[in-house]
Amino acid sequence: MGSTRRIAVSLTALLAVLACSPSNGAAAPTSAQPMAGDAGAPGIGDADFPLDGNGGYDVAHYGLRLDYDPGKRHLNAAAAIEAKATQRLSRFNLDLAGFDVGGVSVDAREATYSRSGDELTVIPAQPLDKGAKFTVKITYSGSPQPIKDATNLGTYGWIATSDGAFVVCEPNGAKxxxxxxxxxxxxxxxxxxxxxxxxxxxxxNGELTGKPQTSGGKTTFTWREKHPMVTYLATATLGRFELRQGKTATGIANLAAVDPGFRSSLDKLYTVSGEVTDYWSSVFGPYPFSSTGGVVDNFPAGYALENQTKPMYGGFDPDEGIIAHELAHQWFGNSLSVKRWRDLWLNEGFATYAEWLWQEHRGKSRAQAVFDNYYARPGTDPIWAYPPGRAKPKDLFNESVYTRGAMTLHALRTEIGDPAFFRLIKDWAAQHRYGHVTTPQFVALAEKVSGKQLDKLFDAWLFQPRRPAGS
Incomplete structure (x- = not known):
């Protein structure tokens, strides 16, 4: 998790050199060799995604300056990344797919760099001591290319649209x-x-820090997300949008934006997003961020993503259940984030169960009825063969992670009773606000709050490749 201190970054000064970056490819890395020290690992330590993330440092702040031409589908950009070394570093990696790199510096000194696949290796002029705070600045340009992965979301990352870009990055598309x-x-x-x-x-993500500035036929928007955020939740979605802005009934800033082709969705998206945010605040505890809302773009993604403060809906008019799901993620997935992808049910199971709770709130269906309908599936149904407590890297978003994950929560609610269950959910959200969570932590808290031994319940629902008995 990044440092909790607030960091101010002068983005305007960051790219004074951007116009001087070569347009025909990366500047050749210098040939200097690294001095003695340790190399940061090319992965953060998640065995299921061994090259995602990087070892040796902890990022506190990203300052991103992006200039995008939708007609040419070309991006000129710079990043200023403030971080802290968690070990002595002679070199470290960043994840970056494609682009020509124009230059790299560490603490205002030119750095050596090299590319290998999606890894950008940076070699500072001097090794960084453990505990040292440093800033790496990178200029880069090119045509962003999305990731196409049929085993997970399909197409994700920076996706060019007819008038801009639809940017949704789970699980590893920020690069x-x-x-x-x-x-x-x-x-x-x-x-x-x-x-x-x-x-x-x-x-x-977050909120505008000032009025958009227009000059020379271009407009610049500056946004700030002041709360900690994982990289896959970052967005820079752009194009033609119709906006509605205001506040929820409890005073939370609310922004809805829709592509003109979905203008009939604007008022519903705004109203329901506000109602859902306020209701979840009463069920899960205080809303963890400073604004809420949603965006409907014209890319037919066929899915939604819970981008922090601005859930994205790709090419469809979301119903109340989907809005309830994505906004529940603002607590479970965004404020409370997984350390390893294998625990993804802590995101998706919770958000799916929130859909059932929303139906209860609206008087449309009881969660028990929804649970019973799924439990009636035969023992040969694929949902029972996939234990959701161990999400598979080639099938992260399997139905079991969502539905059986939600069923786990309902089985728990039935076992410990409503007072303990809803106290548990609020305690869970409060104790790990803006932090990271694991399944063992949730099991331990459930046992503490309920005073019951629950290992058999969680084992049956999360880790056994069969339908749990006696439910």
Missing amino acids: TWFPANDHPADKARFDFEITVPQGLTALA
Whole structure:
């Protein structure tokens, strides 16, 4: 997790050299060899995604300056990354897919760098001591290319649209548009300065820090997410949008944005997002961020993603259940984030169960009825063969992670009773606010709050490849 101190970054000064970057490829790395020290690992330590993230440092803040031409699908950009060395470093890696790198510096001194696949290796002029705070600045340019992975979300990352870009990055698509420690184990704060052709709107996480500035046929939007965020939740979605802004009934800033092709969705998206955010605040505890809302873009992704403060809906008008799901993630997945992808049910099971709770709140269906409907599936149904407590890297978003994960929570609710269950959920959200969570931590807290031994219940629902008996 990134440092808790607030960091101010001058993004305007960051790219004074951007216009001087070569347009025909990366500047050749210098030939200097690293001095004595230790190399940061090319992965953060997640065995299921061995090259995602990087070892040796912890990012506190990303300052991103992006200038995108949708017509040419070309991005000129710079990143200023403030971090702290967690070991002595003679070199360290960042995740970056594609692009020509124009230059790299560490603490204002030119650094050597090299590329290998999606790894950008940076060699500072002097090794960094353990505990040292440092800033690495990188200029880069090119045409962002999304990741196409049929085993997970399909197409994700920076996705060009007819008028801009739809940017959704789970699980590891942040590297398609900025150099990053691209794994949920490392949270950081973000500042975005996004320049687009006049007439377009650029949307990012958090809140605008000032009025958009227009000059020379371009408009620049500056956004700040002051709360810790994992990289896959970052967005810089841009294009033509119709906006509605205001506050929820409890006073939380609310912004809804829709592509003109979905203008009929705007009022519903705004209203339901506000109602859901306020209701979840009463069920899960105080809303963890400073704004809420949602964005509907015209890319037919066929899925939604819980981008922090601005869930993204790809090419469809979301119903109340989907909005309830994505906004529940603001607590479970965004404020409370997994350390390793194998625990993904802590995100998706909770958000799916929130859909059932929303139906209860609306008087449409009881969670027990939804549970019973799924439990009636035969023992040969694939959902029982996939234990959701151990998400598989080639099938992260399997239905079991969502549905059987939600069923685990309902089985727990039935076992310990409503008073203990809802106290547990609030305690869980409060104790790990802006932090990281694991399944053993949740089991331990459930046992503490309920005063019951629950290892058999969790084992049956999360880890056995069969339908639990007696439910």
